[in-house]
Amino acid sequence: MGEVLRRYWMPALLSEEMPEADCAPVRVRLLGEDLIAFRDTDGRIGVLDRFCPHRRVDLFFGRNEECGLRCVYHGWKFDVSGNVLDMPAEPANSPMRDEVKIKSYPAMEWGGLIWVYMGDPDHMPDRPPELEWGLVPSTHRNIQKRLQENNYAQGVEGGIDSSHVGILHSLLSPREPGRGFRERQQAIDPRLSFLAQDTAPKFFVRPSDYGMLIGARRKASEEEFYWRITQFLAPFYTMIAPRSPEGPIAGHAWVPIDDYNTWTFTMYWSPDRPLREFEGLDSAKVNVPVLDDGSFKPVHNRSNNYGIDRAMQRDKNSTGIIGIGLQDSAIQETMGPIVDRSREMLGSGDAAIVAWRKLMLALADELESTGKLHQPLQPEIYRVRSAGIVLPRGVDFADGARERMTVA
Amino acid sequence: MGEVLRRYWMPALLSEEMPEADCAPVRVRLLGEDLIAFRDTDGRIGVLDRFCPHRRVDLFFGRNEECGLRCVYHGWKFDVSGNVLDMPAEPANSPMRDEVKIKSYPAMEWGGLIWVYMGDPDHMPDRPPELEWGLVPSTHRNIQKRLQENNYAQGVEGGIDSSHVGILHSLLSPREPGRGFRERQQAIDPRLSFLAQDTAPKFFVRPSDYGMLIGARRKASEEEFYWRITQFLAPFYTMIAPRSPEGPIAGHAWVPIDDYNTWTFTMYWSPDRPLREFEGLDSAKVNVPVLDDGSFKPVHNRSNNYGIDRAMQRDKNSTGIIGIGLQDSAIQETMGPIVDRSREMLGSGDAAIVAWRKLMLALADELESTGKLHQPLQPEIYRVRSAGIVLPRGVDFADGARERMTVA
Amino acid sequence: MGEVLRRYWMPALLSEEMPEADCAPVRVRLLGEDLIAFRDTDGRIGVLDRFCPHRRVDLFFGRNEECGLRCVYHGWKFDVSGNVLDMPAEPANSPMRDEVKIKSYPAMEWGGLIWVYMGDPDHMPDRPPELEWGLVPSTHRNIQKRLQENNYAQGVEGGIDSSHVGILHSLLSPREPGRGFRERQQAIDPRLSFLAQDTAPKFFVRPSDYGMLIGARRKASEEEFYWRITQFLAPFYTMIAPRSPEGPIAGHAWVPIDDYNTWTFTMYWSPDRPLREFEGLDSAKVNVPVLDDGSFKPVHNRSNNYGIDRAMQRDKNSTGIIGIGLQDSAIQETMGPIVDRSREMLGSGDAAIVAWRKLMLALADELESTGKLHQPLQPEIYRVRSAGIVLPRGVDFADGARERMTVA
Incomplete structure (x- = not known):
């Protein structure tokens, strides 16, 4: 590999x-x-x-x-x-x-x-993959880096796993007096309502020349589905479906330091305008503060239980940990440096993960048997973008979101 | 095992x-x-x-x-x-x-x-062993917990080893001008005089349904012996002989975390009255302060040489380490995570330790060959108590201390 | 070995x-x-x-x-x-x-x-080797000790390696506007001029009853050579050639703690007069401050990148690290606990190192085949001293420096 x-x-x-x-x-x-x-x-x-x-x-x-x-x-x-x-x-x-x-x-x-x-x-390809965050002016993007003490695959798997989004990152709990978990979350941010209403998305995974296209389908109304569409781009890039067409897009590169450690690069970018102050990674909600000793280790890390605040966990969010990025890092690290996959119990909510593991093994097989990989050689095939979109039930998600996913 | x-x-x-x-x-x-x-x-x-x-x-x-x-x-x-x-x-x-x-x-x-x-x-027994400290009201007991970074057997062996009591925990040194080690100790606390006068107790070990009964005999007078009688209760409970019938009793549970670490629970209890303030584990002399980070690691630990004070060691006690509990912990940890027993040189002062090792191996043999252990199944057999008692030379220690050792 | x-x-x-x-x-x-x-x-x-x-x-x-x-x-x-x-x-x-x-x-x-x-x-020899720093009165010497986290051989090899002296410990850089590296160094300290003028010394190594005599020859003038003559004294003593006949002499003992650690003893001594205040190891330039916790670990160590100051490295000395001793320690430690010698590429500047490795292997062979070593048995053969000296080109270095190297 x-x-x-x-x-x-x-x-x-x-x-x-x-x-x-x-x-x-x-x-x-x-x-x-x-x-x-x-x-x-x-x-x-x-x-x-x-x-x-x-x-x-x-x-x-x-x-x-x-x-x-x-x-x-x-x-x-x-x-x-x-x-x-x-x-x-x-x-x-x-x-x-x-x-x-x-x-x-x-x-x-x-x-x-x-x-x-x-x-x-x-x-050797003549240049890096043309990911959109690399194409836009520097004013339009924000990149941060953190150390994760686990195998990069745990990061990638988190990045393509829409199932956890409405649970790990959810904003409230069933404990709220008089209000259930899902109703409260919806009240806080209407854009999250689909995630809260339907926590068991159905996955549709399609192979692609850059890796694979993943559609996670949730109920929106009797006539519509809410689709979170993300790409996996070989060998380790993922994207997050944006909440709205106007908002910035987020993505990750999960770069293997070795079998037990990963550089997690988190990108926030807007295709067509400068980022505003405190937009994206400048906000405490998403940003993961790291130590300033050159290690890029998060300030809140395993040694201090990621700063878990049990009162916050009881009253405000699922984890008691501040920031979506740190919630992901924390949970991925707690699986251990390399999770023992023989002891997992995967369900239908893990369909994208299963597909990804097969894809990577297929790439290794291809390289071993043919001596080459056809995919990485065209940097321009990486010009795609994730999308969150409500579509009529009869419309194919790739067709319906085509314009939103296209990078000029 | x-x-x-x-x-x-x-x-x-x-x-x-x-x-x-x-x-x-x-x-x-x-x-x-x-x-x-x-x-x-x-x-x-x-x-x-x-x-x-x-x-x-x-x-x-x-x-x-x-x-x-x-x-x-x-x-x-x-x-x-x-x-x-x-x-x-x-x-x-x-x-x-x-x-x-x-x-x-x-x-x-x-x-x-x-x-x-x-x-x-x-x-599965239907309830835990009926150790006396569990039977008394909570006002009558004090329980503390500390981490020891060594195998539990080193703890148990310390707990049944009467030989070390008058040496490791002794209060003064041969350096005192004009006074020897033993005389000075006696002057400080007359109850310790027997320990100081006779540092080479003779051990008598008897098998019992709860584990084993250990009598350590010291000279008291021409007509009398001073007996420190303690029980080992399977699989890892020990007790300390109290200094007087009125004083609280102390005991330990040495619970294996893994092969290299132990939770040491120390109990102080009085059978028939509430503990007074600062009695037993509240006193600095016995208590082992631990870090408040959830690790239960002693504040004075291997990394700081257990806070050893060489002036204290020269003038006040054998070790220069504060507290009987920490003296035990320290000495047990310095043997290493698992002491190399092939390099020990055991003497007659180690008779209880030899007997304990045989007992534990016998239990493992019994379980392997019969599939069961008869001992742990009767919680009420744990209703015993240690004793320190002076008896006429002709009296059997188990007979002479029977009343003192009985838990109602 | x-x-x-x-x-x-x-x-x-x-x-x-x-x-x-x-x-x-x-x-x-x-x-x-x-x-x-x-x-x-x-x-x-x-x-x-x-x-x-x-x-x-x-x-x-x-x-x-x-x-x-x-x-x-x-x-x-x-x-x-x-x-x-x-x-x-x-x-x-x-x-x-x-x-x-x-x-x-x-x-x-x-x-x-x-x-x-x-x-x-x-x-067993009846007394330690009669190294000169041990023979002089205590007022004439200064001894310091530090921990190095590497095999002692890396220390010895640094101690006999004249090649690095004019480079690792050099005082300025090629960046100085209008002045080259070598010219500037010369201007700062004329005694360093030979080191700066000729960075590729030629080595002459001769076996000796105490170990080996090493002459590192540099150009001084058309008629003269500048010789830095140092001894390796078995099994792990080295000396530094003094800058002038009046200055104190420096030497080391590289004592193996185990395969991965070394006690480095650094000696500064004058054969015939008390050391002055701040002479030798009292000066910050040579001294290596160590932690006062008994570990003798340098205050600036691997964990803090030896306190490297990149501005100092750009403008003042080669390393950005303060003190000749720490520069040596740092560089020797960065090779790892035991350097992988199969991956080295030795040149003619490493001639003394090659000779030393052969000598040590020969000692091991001698001991294995004969059961004894003839060398260590005469403490008086260690009565030698290093020298830095300018000699006419036709004079043999051992002859020309004989008086300077002799300890009375």
């Missing part, structure tokens, strides 16, 4: 983590490999093995000099492509100067992120 | 950890199993698998609702017996609603504690 | 860690063994197994009494040679009193340190 992931450009860092030429190098761990990223004097991005090939010193402590990162122990200096530029402790005519390279991966900056390609060079 | 332990009701929590109906669920780990305990709307105790059978989410984050604990991810709700009461994300007619159960264990509240039975249902 | 190390007296503690008779015992871990050191009433040093042979209690919590360390659990008391002096919980006539011993190692105090011998008693 690692080979599948390596055939895609992957988000590695926020652009703001390497804000300028010659800034401090940054540790990156991806797919179980320890790497070091730096931006050289010309602004180019280098992603190298984290350890100097000479004596295995950590290049995080390296000095970012003119167009190269220098190991401070004996001064070996590397450019963004992994070539050795200097070996001051070796004689000028040493053959090592030409022979030595450090492992390096192609990297680029796009859409507010630093991207890296860790796969077979012969199959 | 785990099977032996499972045939007994075991203390799991202090009652005060689940103070009222519908309070927050509490994590419990016992015999290596991760469990969640909750008190439902009717006050009943549930002890369930800690992880939801649906997607393995930690039920500590569950919502304790009307007569059931609800997983917050997709809303599965369980009653105290492990039945599923609700599955909101599944269709109303899903067969899963009837098929799914979560692992649950019988639990009850008695004697200030929450008890759980984790063994074969066909051999 | 452990057997080789055991044939030498090794520094275990600073004398000041056991400042007086009957002071608190101190935990020591050496060559993977957990030991406890104490100073008895007569000032003698005992180094014993850390765990009591009776019940395996940690003797760190023992009571240091009249001429013996007493386990606080059952009172067994041991003298500095490991004999049992008391067993209060055993009968007076117990044969155990004569049979039991605790593991103990010979120990002595010399040169400001506590030394221990852990090897075959039949091959």
Whole structure:
């Protein structure tokens, strides 16, 4: 499966983590490999093995000099492509100067992120997938990053799981005197009424060239269905159906650090206008505050039970945990670093998850048997968008939401 | 050996950890199993698998609702017996609603504690053992709980080891100018004089239907012996001989969390009167202050060398550690999580420990060969009490202390 | 290799860690063994197994009494040679009193340190090696100790590696407007000019009865070479070439705690005069401040990236880390607890390191095949000293520096 992931450009860092030429190098761990990223004097991005090939010193402590990162122990200096530029402790005519390279991966900056390609060079796409949040101006988007201490698959599965939305993130409880759980939720936000009225959506999953299209159908009225339509885009992108056509859209990239940890990138964007202040990820409701020590670990994390407030859980929301993002992170982490799937009991509400697992296994099979993946090679196929929409009962969801899902 | 332990009701929590109906669920780990305990709307105790059978989410984050604990991810709700009461994300007619159960264990509240039975249902005793501290009114007892990071056997062995009492817990040192160790101790507390005068007690161990009766004999005078008589009550209860007939009695339950950790419950009780303020566990001398983060880890623990004060150790007591309970905990933990018994050198002062090891192995053999244990099935056989008593040399200790040891 | 190390007296503690008779015992871990050191009433040093042979209690919590360390659990008391002096919980006539011993190692105090011998008693040298810092009066030396979380070999290899001196510890960078790296360094301290002018020294390594003599040759002028001459003294002592004949000399002992940790002792000494205030290790430039919790872990350590200051790294020195000692520690630790030498790429600047590895393997072979080591048995052969010296090109470095290297 690692080979599948390596055939895609992957988000590695926020652009703001390497804000300028010659800034401090940054540790990156991806797919179980320890790497070091730096931006050289010309602004180019280098992603190298984290350890100097000479004596295995950590290049995080390296000095970012003119167009190269220098190991401070004996001064070996590397450019963004992994070539050795200097070996001051070796004689000028040493053959090592030409022979030595450090492992390096192609990297680029796009859409507010630093991207890296860790796969077979012969199959490298020429650019990252054209996800809408990367296409819009930077004023139209907001990207945040957090560490999750669990396998990326638990994140993806949460991202495509419409079933939990009206339960995990629900705003009130059956305890409210005189009012049931569902009525109260509806009163708080009419847009949530469909989620509260029908907590058992029926799933329709269709294969697609980017991954799969998922329609979660709930009752809206006798004549209509409420559809939450989301895409899974290989290998690890998901989107959330927006509450209204005007509101910003949210999506995630669940990037594997290793088998037990994930970088969760959360994107909020508007296709056609700048985000307003406190819209989307600026709001406490969605944003997940992280520690400022470079770890991107949430302030509320496993060690403090995600800041659970039992009074809030009794009176205000299902979890007693603040913020949709942290609710997802918390619940996904509590399953353990890798959930034991042999001990799960999946129901019809888990149909999208079952389909996703099959899809990923099929991609691995395809790569193993043919040596290639047809999907990742066209960045433009990622130009799609999620939708939340009420449609007459007879209308196919993909047809009815086609315009809303299309990215120009 | 785990099977032996499972045939007994075991203390799991202090009652005060689940103070009222519908309070927050509490994590419990016992015999290596991760469990969640909750008190439902009717006050009943549930002890369930800690992880939801649906997607393995930690039920500590569950919502304790009307007569059931609800997983917050997709809303599965369980009653105290492990039945599923609700599955909101599944269709109303899903067969899963009837098929799914979560692992649950019988639990009850008695004697200030929450008890759980984790063994074969066909051999479940109808109630916990009738230890005296559970029988007296709550005004007559004080129970505390602490975490010990070692195997429970090290705790039990400390609890039945009279040899260490006059040494580990002794009050002064040979350094006192002009006064020896033993003389000084005697001067401080005449009741301790026998312990100080004779530090090498002779042990007499007798099998009993509740476990074993241990008499530790010290010289008192030319005509008399000082006997400290304590019981080991299967599978992990011990008692301390009281200093005087009027004083409260102390005892312990050493409950295995797993192979490397123990819940130590310490009980102080008076058979016939309320405890006075600061009597027993309220006093700093005996009490072990614990962190208030729910871990029950002592404030003074391995990481800070148990607060050892070398000046105190030089001038005031053997250890420089405050409190008899913490002295025991400290010394038991320093042996490591499981002491390497192949490297011990046992002497005649360890006779009770040798007997206990044989007893526990015999219980395991009995269970393996016969499928049952005769002992735990009569709760009333636990109605015994320790004693410290001076007897004429010719009197058998069990006869001479019979009245003092009898619980009405 | 452990057997080789055991044939030498090794520094275990600073004398000041056991400042007086009957002071608190101190935990020591050496060559993977957990030991406890104490100073008895007569000032003698005992180094014993850390765990009591009776019940395996940690003797760190023992009571240091009249001429013996007493386990606080059952009172067994041991003298500095490991004999049992008391067993209060055993009968007076117990044969155990004569049979039991605790593991103990010979120990002595010399040169400001506590030394221990852990090897075959039949091959024990009568005293530690006569390193010059141990021979001079205490006013003439300064010894510090720090914990390094890596194998001792990485320390030794840094200690004999002249190549890194002009790079890792260099004072400025190529970024200085209008001035190159080398010119600037020279301007700051003319004594560093040779290091800055010639960063690729040529190594000459010669075997010696104490280990090996290493000459690192740099260009000084058309007629002269600048030689940095250092000794490796078996099994783990190194020295730094002093900048001038008047300045103090520095050296290290890299003592293996276990395969993954090292006690680094750093010595600064003057052969013939008291050190001045703030000379050598008192200065922030060389000294490594350590935590005052007994761990000797540097205040700036891996967990805080050694306090790296990127602005300092850009403008003032290569690393952004304060102090030559910490620069070494940091870089050695970043290689990991044991560097994977199969993934190194050694060059001609690593000639001393290659020679050292061969020497140590040869010592292990010698011990295995002959049962003895001829080298460690003459403490007086350690009476040598490093030197930094400019010599005419035709002069052999050992001849030219002979006087400077000789310890009277």
